[in-house]
Amino acid sequence: MVLNPVLGKLVSKRVVLASASPRRQEILTNVGLRFEVVPSWFKETLEKSSFAAPYEYAVETAKQKALEVANRMHVKHLRTPDVVIGADTIVTVDEQILEKPVDKQDAYRMLSRLNGKEHSVFTGVAIIHCSSKDNQLETEVTDFYEETKVKFSDLSEELLWEYIHSGEPMDKAGGYGIQALGGMLVEYVHGDFLNVVGFPLNHFCKKLAELYYPPPKHNVQHKKYDSIPSVDTFENLSDGESESSDFTEHKGASKLDSSGMCSSGAICNSENNSSIKTGFTVPLENQNGVSESAAKLPSKILELMDGFRASKAMFVASKLKMFDHLKDKGPLKAVDIANEVGTSVCGTERLLDACAALGLLEKTPQGYSNTDSANTYLTSDGECSLHGYIIHSNDHIWPLFTNLESAVKEGSRQNHRAFGKKAEDLFKDYYHSQEVKQRFMAAMHSIAQLTARDVATAFDLSRFKSACDLGGCTGALAHELGQIYPNLKVTVFDLPEVIANTSYFQPPGQNTAPVTFISGDFFKDDLPEADLYILSRILHDWPDEKIHVLLSKISAVCKPGCEILLAEMVLDDEKKNRSTALLQSLNMLVQTEGKERSGSEYRALLEQHGFANVKIRLTGNLLDVILCVKA
């Protein structure tokens, strides 16, 4: 039985103990760990005086023992282990390091020094995670040490020699074995007993827990409906710090030599708790932990320069359903995900690494797993899934945006360039094929679900008895309104091609408020009667002329006292502050004849058709809300 679940994390791995010590083998076997024993050939001859503290010597020796085994297995035996564990135990007294005695005289010399005094036993441990890339061994080193204080009684010469003649001291640091006859020499032990015996099991398990279950750096803020990450920053989706963890991992780098390299060629960190990745350079940090040179970089511009790469990386990982696979089966290695989705291992690894660095995934020695944000927003069945909109962005908006230059020059939509056919009516384009239609509806559904609560609650709508959501698509907002206002009868009015496909998007369960779907074209057909007309993300699709047609139709059926609710991204009047909305306006340019508008512009449009008392609420979500009443 394995009491500590972290040891279970090693079950499926090729674990190697790089030690000949029978005590270490026994300690680890006793707790159910399965491993191969490959004793290290590393000679314990590091120059002790070159280490500032004795434990640094033990840690470095442990690391070199383990690295020697990892390299030998990789090169000579062509068997790259997953994890190699190395350890080194030393005894220190009066600032002297005692290792294993070379002969009986040496044992006597050591035991005499320890006699009647307190000394320290340090065990340094290195856990090396190995992988093979392009036939090169890659290693990630985690190391630590444990100290235990031991006090010997006052021992007679006779007893010391009797103990030495027992043969027990010869293969043990400090010349004694606390677990056997040597236990009789000991007055007290302060600290981990097993650390003295040769392996600090407790600290080892804690270290594994840190490695395999790293604490979340930030709690995900689950507001009732969290805002979609704005294009201003890529940090919003991250569960962690915006910087990669490399900075944190290299804290304490001041203890490195000037090259930042240890004798193995790996980057070393003498802090006992560090996880060290080979092959990274160590940035010089200022007091805020920010590299001095990085602080001077035009980070905003660099972020924008790379922004499309980051978007595309997320789109492709979404399209290939990597987040879905990781939600179900993570953590997974790149090779496993590549097999699942039928992609190359090298390409998949790079994509996953990029997603991890962007904060979408977590990368541990076990492989990649989703962050909470990825589970919530990027999986196709996530609580607030944006998968539909991401696929729409990848397949539809991306090709249109590659023609932004032409759109700006010509001032018109670019569907013909992006998709090789003459632009017809916007929605005829979307609905010409079942596949494109489904994709578009899924995209609209994503955004509607994300925004519905904030739209529905921006104003108190409880006075209304009936509402008609014109262009209400899958009914996501209608359902939310029905939930919040049980006395409100909501009708969705949309094109027949849309209404025919809404069943897939209906919420499961009997408890959802009934929504009526009516097909029709709001430019041509009669509109259903209602106290409240809703236009959510409709007006931005159209030029002013078309909006006048639609508003005059609504105005004609609207009795005095009935109201219109618009849900749109509302620009500030000077059109200079809201980058998400301004970029959305470019999005409208490349694919529609519409645009995003300011509050004043919407007010003017509405007032021309007899609507008054125009109130605007900025929700902080993707859509803002405007409410006005028929005078």
Ligand SMILES: Cc1cn([C@@H]2O[C@H](COP(=O)(O)OP(=O)(O)OP(=O)(O)O)[C@@H](O)[C@H]2O)c(=O)[nH]c1=O
């Ligand atoms: C103080 C003390 C030490 N030891 C053993 O001392 C060796 C230390 O030497 P090492 O260099 O760390 O290990 P090794 O035996 O040479 O093996 P390795 O370096 O892993 O090849 C290890 O055995 C330990 O158990 C005991 O068994 N009981 C004790 O009370």
